[in-house]
Amino acid sequence: MSASPTYDSAQLAACATAIADAAREFAALGWTPATSSNFSMRLDDAHVAITVSGRDKGRLGADDIMVVDMQDRPVGTDLRPSAETALHTQIYRRFPDTRAVLHTHSRTQSVASRLFGKEGRVRLQGWELQKAISGHTSHESTLDIPVFPNTQHMPELTARIDAWLDTGRPLHAYLIDGHGLYAWGRSMDEARRHLEALEFLLGCELDLRRLSS
């Protein structure tokens, strides 16, 4: 049985608005093509507001956001949550201070995930914009973004992510090969900053590879 909710309808409505606003801006940038991408916000320790599966992420309204518990079960609705709900709840379980999780499918993220998938990670070093990632105070720091193999089987993907985390290595975001980027934060603003910074940095890495070859 799910834990009793400690959120109210006003909090759910505020999260739905924040998700729809962010998603609309990402869609305008071309980062959510063809209904791809999914977004969520933590409501309380046991519940998450998340996008309904298959909706156009550029035109989300209140009816396109639903509630799930931390075991990915819909709460108070028969709607189908995002096919990737398990990736969201895993981040909320593993990082208790996370309040927003953002997943997009931009062209830059998709191409970078294929190119760097062979290496298993993108190593970012020497970029001033690394400082947009919380905890990074210098361009001289090393920021590794892992690339996990894509699969439609969520338990396989969450197991790979758990295995990375269980080694104690930091995890600020990850790519899925041929798929897209997951980023998160302790607020919607922080999650957006992380996503935008990584979109920019991945584009820079792609340009460097292209120009150096």
Ligand SMILES: CSC[C@@H](O)[C@@H](O)C(=O)COP(=O)(O)O
């Ligand atoms: C439309 S293809 C993209 C999907 O397969 C998936 O990766 C995705 O990001 C959106 O799935 P959704 O179930 O709407 O959350």
Ligand SMILES: [Zn+2]
């Ligand atoms: Zn996706």
